[in-house]
Amino acid sequence: MPKFNAAVEILAAPPIPTVFSWGKSYDGRNGPMIDLSQAVPGYPAHPEMLRLLGDCAASSAYTGYGPIEGDARLREVYGAHLADVYGAALGAENVHITAGCNQAFTCAAITVAGAGDTVLMSDPYYFNQETTLAMLGVKVRLAPCNPDNGFLPDLATLEAAIKPDVRALALVSPNNPTGAVYPPELLSAIFDLCRARGIWLILDETYRDFLPEAGQRPHDLFNKPDWQETLIGLYSFSKSFCIPGHRLGAITAGAAVVDQIAKVMDNVQICPPRSAQAAVADALPILAEWREQNRMEIALRATALKETMEGLNGWSIGALGAYFAFIRHPFAERTSAEVAERLAKETGILCLPGSYFGPGQERYLRFAFANADSDTIRLLRDRLQRISSTS
Template sequence: MILSRTATTFAPPVMEARRWLEGVDFPTERPLINVSQAAPVDPPHPDLRAALAEAALNSDAAHLYGPVLGDPALRAELAARSTRIYGAPIDPAQVAITSGCNQAFAAAIAALCAEGDEVIVPTPWYFNHKMWLDMSGVRSVALKCGADMLPDPALAAALITERTRAIALVSPNNPTGQEYPSSLLRAFFDLAQERGIRLIVDETYRDFHASAEPPHTLFSQSGWDETLVHLYSFSKSYRLTGHRVGALIAASALLSEIEKFLDTVAICPGQLGQHAALWGMQNLDQWLAGERDEILARRAAISAHMPRLENRGWRLLGLGGYFAYLEHPFAMTSDALAPELVREAGILCLPGTMFHPHDDPQGGRELRIAFANLDGDGIAQLFDRLDAVALPPR
């Protein structure tokens, strides 16, 4: 039987996890703690919402088709901001706006890969990247991370074949939270440049990086645009998840190929979302700095609470961005443990099996906690409940 493209991959993990809530009651004194999805639940800044409303009411263009590669003013603003962040010149012609960062990845793969090609993806992987590669007929080549949750360029080099078209990295990482050191990203860039393949770097969570220094120097490398494909999202930074606004920075020649994909799939990014992203970049720097400080405070709270779980056999494998990645101490595998945590602890999180190849037992020992929507008290309650879980140990 010939499979459809969608039948080549698995069901959306977050939607699968939500089904675990069916038939479960959460008493008032112990409401559900939902740490399954890395998305802000609060609405955008009030002034940004007002700017959106004003555009909806008074800008005719906000309701019409726009350029396939995005609004020129937004492309120029992102190019200028990226130039300031990375200390290297980026031209607006090297920027495309997409309907979310997932679409940016999909567009890049469509422009770079043919049926049967390969992309090297570190594991634990971001499941939507894996899903799109499956549906594109592109083989995901698993690059297993070390105990520090960082991929090794030397191991990646050994995986490159004549069908390899790219290496795809996410930093700060989803699902582990690890921030890849600048030197590591440079090593992967050098490898990709030397072997004539692309390096895709997804920096969706860049604005919540713990360091005040530039995340990397890749845009300063000679001929960067012939190797690097940079992905970014406005969704987390400006609370615009429902508006689907992402971006891609690469060689203008590659963007010409990507334009074909975008025109066919969406014609253009949503105009109101682009308006919001532009207004946010122009007006909300101080507010965004406060958002970063709050995320870093929650990250610190995770670290402060971990010792009591470590005493019971838990391990913190990665922390950063929106995520804490944990190794649990129980005999059952994480795909059985995660639904059990819903019923017994009122916690909805994702099992590590969703981030690994199905034949890799490592995923059965891991859980992803998306902590960005928990304040300090919520994080304390999360650890109280995890500490109270009584199951047979491994």
């Protein structure tokens, strides 16, 4: 039999199906399954969003190839939206549309790093980004984040990890898996470090629209002089519009970076999905109030989780913010995968083991709390108490 690509063969199986398989053994003894595994919006897409998707999908106008960088109209609308969000001079020339944020990261990574180069990541990290780099032959160096500091990156740790082989630092804020929101002043200091050391900062802001405070500007990096020579921003429309199946994301970067990424995208997908682009271009301005209501709802769910976990038999919150919480479990003698499997099979709680997000995370589980409403989240307390009492 011919050989497989060794860089792919050595990877573990995709994690989400593994967790779902554990859930198939749950017998329903504690009530319905509570799915806190894959980050899926816990409410439906707006009816107008669905109408727009249907109309655009049925139109022959979007059945042909489009521009590699994305349709001009969405690039213009999203560029104007970026200018408003960040208070910066951003426009269509700074936007490259992609088929989801995972693809955005892949294209950005290929653009700035090649086989044998190194990309610096935090520990914990978002697993799809780490495995993407591994498949590309790009080395990964990890900078541990201290749980006592809410899993925020440490500037001195990052600086010490930037060796001559490092081409980029990849960060996610609000963070996946911890939910931690990186303060603007921390991001500013990290940007300055990357600029001084001549490396790229790839900043994934998939969960930007779920910041805990209304009207909060995530950072001022796009207002820094010559930001185009250091920063590459990533975003996903999936969570904000509840359309993950339509795979639509975006890269924000300098025009020169957009030109380079187009070379990659032309060999990956030629152009992003066109009907979804047209629908989102219409939806972005008209569904702003609906998205704000969803942000407030996610904040309520975060509060419900804080209240639920308080004083809970050795369980504690390591970090909590936009969409996710990193939960410390009380079973020091067990791996995070063993704990997550027991939760799925015995209590009907689906969550991800901390080990999926880095080598130092065995004491943690990722709860995608935004998947469930507040009443469902409060059911966790009894189920977690039960497994604590039987271990």
